[in-house]
Every structure is written in structure tokens, then in C-alpha cells.
Amino acid sequence: LQADILFINVESEEELTRIESLAKSINTIARISVRVNPNIDAKTHPYISTGLHENKFGVDIEQAKSMYIFAKNSPFLEPVGIHFHIGSQLTELEPIKQAAQKIAELAHSLLALKIDLKFFDVGGGIGIQYTNETLINPYDYAQAILGALYGLDLTIICEPGRFLVGNSGVLLTSVLYEKHNGTKRFVIVDAAMNDLIRPALYHATHTIKCLSQSKQGQNDSAKLCDIVGPICESSDFLAKNIALPPLSTGDVLMIRDAGAYGYSMASNYNTRPRPAEVAFMGENVRLIKHRENIESMLKDEEELLQEYKNDTAKSIHSKKGIENDTTR
Ligand SMILES: Cc1ncc(COP(=O)(O)O)c(C=O)c1O
Missing domain, CATH: 2.40.37.10 (Lyase, Ornithine Decarboxylase; Chain A, domain 1)
Structure with missing residues (x-):
């Protein structure tokens, strides 16, 4: 909050109320985004799969909605983004596409509640070559995300880790x-x-x-x-x-x-x-x-x-x- 970063990805109601009370204590407004768990199998190793309800990450769609409503009504929170990250070393595009569509639908329904977000944070996860994997083409990846965002005015944020440094x-x-x-x-x-x-x-x-x-x-x-x-x-x-x-x-x-x-x-x-x-x-x-x-x-x-x-x-x-x- 003190560094005034773009926004904080929040992944539980408890974390949201904690951020709210911290923002209140220093009299500021915390920009937040909710990490949504779309319950989609990313088809990667189970230890690096993060987008199913059985994984500890994020909140489901209904809980996310109520967190956005809570944030909108709080004087110390400003919902500005929406986030998902379904896993790491992803080699199949389809789960990413499905997740992007599901999260974009949620962004649409938030818009109907007058919660007008600015950022669509697609996480990381793009797989790299270790041996003979078939990889996701970055152009197709971009098209899949853009396709899901049709009709929404959102800036895409991505957080690739392995893709940037793994092969080097x-x-x-x-x-x-x-x-x-x-x-x-x-x-x-x-x-x-x-x-x-x-x-x-x-x-x-x-x-x-x-x-x-x-x-x-x-x-x-x-x-x-x-x-x-x-x-x-x-x-x-x-x-x-x-x-x-x-x-x-x-x-x-x-x-x-x-x-x-x-x-x-x-x-x-x-x-x-x-x-x-x-x-x-x-x-x-x-x-x-x-x-x-x-x-x-x-x-x-x-x-x-x-x-x-x-x-x-x-x-x-x-x-x-x-x-x-x-x-x-
Ligand atoms: C929220 C989030 N974003 C991005 C990354 C980076 O993932 P990768 O190295 O698969 O791109 C991780 C990794 O755990 C993560 O949890």
C-alpha cells in the first residue's frame, strides 16, 4: 500500500478485509483485483496446477462477485482489476482460452453492477521446451485472450516467469x-x-x-x-x-x-x-x-x-x- 503499486491481487475474503483495515489505518484507498479460480483443469503437473477448486488458489465466481460488491461499497477499497492464473508449464491453449472466457464473462456481469474494471490480469504459466513438448504459440495465446475480451475495455497484464528465464x-x-x-x-x-x-x-x-x-x-x-x-x-x-x-x-x-x-x-x-x-x-x-x-x-x-x-x-x-x- 505504501509503495502505491498498481493493484493488489486478493485471493480470499479474509485477505480483502485485512487489506481494507490496513488501508483504513494509513488513510488510503487500496486498489485491488480478485484472483478468481475458474475451476478449469490446466492439464499440467498437479503440483503446479492452480485453477481447480481443489487447489488452494483464488475464489470461485460467486464469492468473487460478493468480494467486488464489498470492495465497491468500502471507502478504503477500489476494485480495478480481475485476475486468474490456472497453472504453470502450460502446453495447451484450450484451458487458458476457457478460463479467459469465464473470467471475461464475470467482468461483463460486474459491469452490469456498475463495477467498471480497468485491468485483466492473465497471470503467467506459458510453458517452455525441456524435451519434446508441443508449445503454445505466443500469437495464438494473445489471440485467445483478445478474443475473450471482446466488448470490454480492459488493459491486459501478464506475469510470465518461466517463459522469460527458463531456457536461459x-x-x-x-x-x-x-x-x-x-x-x-x-x-x-x-x-x-x-x-x-x-x-x-x-x-x-x-x-x-x-x-x-x-x-x-x-x-x-x-x-x-x-x-x-x-x-x-x-x-x-x-x-x-x-x-x-x-x-x-x-x-x-x-x-x-x-x-x-x-x-x-x-x-x-x-x-x-x-x-x-x-x-x-x-x-x-x-x-x-x-x-x-x-x-x-x-x-x-x-x-x-x-x-x-x-x-x-x-x-x-x-x-x-x-x-x-x-x-x-
Ligand atoms: C500468480 C502467479 N503469476 C505468475 C506466476 C509465474 O508463473 P510461470 O513461471 O508459470 O509463468 C506464478 C507462479 O507461481 C503465479 O503464482
């Missing part, structure tokens, strides 16, 4: 060892589910390539393997059953399309320092995030940090492994 990031990792359990081949690398959780969380597939010069052109010798990290979970995998040539300690693998929901979902699970982040623009290379280390991870745990700093603790923790871990 890669995660580099070094091979630690190859290991065979019976006929099963594992390649153990120094990145793990704490660095890129998408495979473990969503069964997501990322294309993985070996960058080591000596392994280029060895496609004939490629055999199926799982790429796994050093974490104590069977869900600690970065890929399953992908074909790669025989790999040796130190070979560098590139995990593609890790620019969205990659570092932002990374954690320190298993006391693993997060990797450095480097940005490229043309010839320019910038370190945009330092590699974490044990000291930076413990900085808010003063007693532990002190312990770590004395020599005895240092030898117990054995920093050696972490110092050797230079790629991730």
Missing part, C-alpha cells in the same frame, strides 16, 4: 563417480536435489549433455543411466534413464533449462552450500551470487559458527570435500 539458465555439475548396482548404472554428480528440485518434485525432465571434449562424438558408446546426487534420498535424481557415454570423475555435465524454479527453489538440505551463480551477457560475465560455504551457512547460528571456527570443529567437519567441489 543451465546448471553445471561435475561427475564424482560412476557406480553399477547389478545392471543399473548410476552417475553420481556433485549437484543434487537441493540445487535443482524439479526432477524430484515434479518428475520433470531436463536435457543433460556432457561438455568434456574427450567425450564428444562418443554417442555410439552411450548407455542408459540415472544421474543422481550425493543426498540421502532416493528422490535425489536429476535424470532417469538417459543415454550418456562412459563418464569419468571430473567430467562436466550441463543440465539445461534450469533458469526458472532452479536456484530460486534451491535449499541447504543436507548442509549443502548452494552453488555460485554466473550471468552472461554477450562477452560480459558477472558473478551474481557467491558460492556458499560452511561459514556463510552458519552465519545466523553463532554458537555453531564459533564451534566450527575452532580447530577441533574444523577437523570434524572436514572441509576438504567442499573445497574440492568447484563446479556446482
Whole structure:
């Protein structure tokens, strides 16, 4: 409210009354938009599907209507927009089209109640290429939204996340060892589910390539393997059953399309320092995030940090492994 942003997307009656009381306390008018849950299956992974009533997001059409009427009658609220976001990594246009039409119908019925909105916020969700997905064409996407808005004078707001940055990031990792359990081949690398959780969380597939010069052109010798990290979970995998040539300690693998929901979902699970982040623009290379280390991870745990700093603790923790871990 103090930053005076364009509007606040509200997604429950409770949130609306809270915003109203905050606006009242600083004697301002809060511009709001209601996030409507159109109950449409976005046909994506259930963990990133947000537009069904079984998902926690938004309010249904009838509840949205009563929230708009409440906001219109409040001296501290101004309804200016309407919002939906039915999911992420969407590869089918039809659910988006249906949702846009349903939300536009609601905007029409609000107009009949003299609630004249200005903004139509279509959320994000446009899917990107990880392997062989068929993608939504941005032109068709725009036409679907515009088609729904026929007869309404609304400015479109969109919030694409993955679509902007997903394909522009890669995660580099070094091979630690190859290991065979019976006929099963594992390649153990120094990145793990704490660095890129998408495979473990969503069964997501990322294309993985070996960058080591000596392994280029060895496609004939490629055999199926799982790429796994050093974490104590069977869900600690970065890929399953992908074909790669025989790999040796130190070979560098590139995990593609890790620019969205990659570092932002990374954690320190298993006391693993997060990797450095480097940005490229043309010839320019910038370190945009330092590699974490044990000291930076413990900085808010003063007693532990002190312990770590004395020599005895240092030898117990054995920093050696972490110092050797230079790629991730
Ligand atoms: C309301 C809203 N808008 C936009 C986004 C961005 O989504 P995406 O990265 O799929 O474009 C999200 C993601 O969760 C969201 O919740």
C-alpha cells in the first residue's frame, strides 16, 4: 500500500478485509483485483496446477462477485482489476482460452453492477521446451485472450516467469563417480536435489549433455543411466534413464533449462552450500551470487559458527570435500 503499486491481487475474503483495515489505518484507498479460480483443469503437473477448486488458489465466481460488491461499497477499497492464473508449464491453449472466457464473462456481469474494471490480469504459466513438448504459440495465446475480451475495455497484464528465464539458465555439475548396482548404472554428480528440485518434485525432465571434449562424438558408446546426487534420498535424481557415454570423475555435465524454479527453489538440505551463480551477457560475465560455504551457512547460528571456527570443529567437519567441489 505504501509503495502505491498498481493493484493488489486478493485471493480470499479474509485477505480483502485485512487489506481494507490496513488501508483504513494509513488513510488510503487500496486498489485491488480478485484472483478468481475458474475451476478449469490446466492439464499440467498437479503440483503446479492452480485453477481447480481443489487447489488452494483464488475464489470461485460467486464469492468473487460478493468480494467486488464489498470492495465497491468500502471507502478504503477500489476494485480495478480481475485476475486468474490456472497453472504453470502450460502446453495447451484450450484451458487458458476457457478460463479467459469465464473470467471475461464475470467482468461483463460486474459491469452490469456498475463495477467498471480497468485491468485483466492473465497471470503467467506459458510453458517452455525441456524435451519434446508441443508449445503454445505466443500469437495464438494473445489471440485467445483478445478474443475473450471482446466488448470490454480492459488493459491486459501478464506475469510470465518461466517463459522469460527458463531456457536461459543451465546448471553445471561435475561427475564424482560412476557406480553399477547389478545392471543399473548410476552417475553420481556433485549437484543434487537441493540445487535443482524439479526432477524430484515434479518428475520433470531436463536435457543433460556432457561438455568434456574427450567425450564428444562418443554417442555410439552411450548407455542408459540415472544421474543422481550425493543426498540421502532416493528422490535425489536429476535424470532417469538417459543415454550418456562412459563418464569419468571430473567430467562436466550441463543440465539445461534450469533458469526458472532452479536456484530460486534451491535449499541447504543436507548442509549443502548452494552453488555460485554466473550471468552472461554477450562477452560480459558477472558473478551474481557467491558460492556458499560452511561459514556463510552458519552465519545466523553463532554458537555453531564459533564451534566450527575452532580447530577441533574444523577437523570434524572436514572441509576438504567442499573445497574440492568447484563446479556446482
Ligand atoms: C500468480 C502467479 N503469476 C505468475 C506466476 C509465474 O508463473 P510461470 O513461471 O508459470 O509463468 C506464478 C507462479 O507461481 C503465479 O503464482
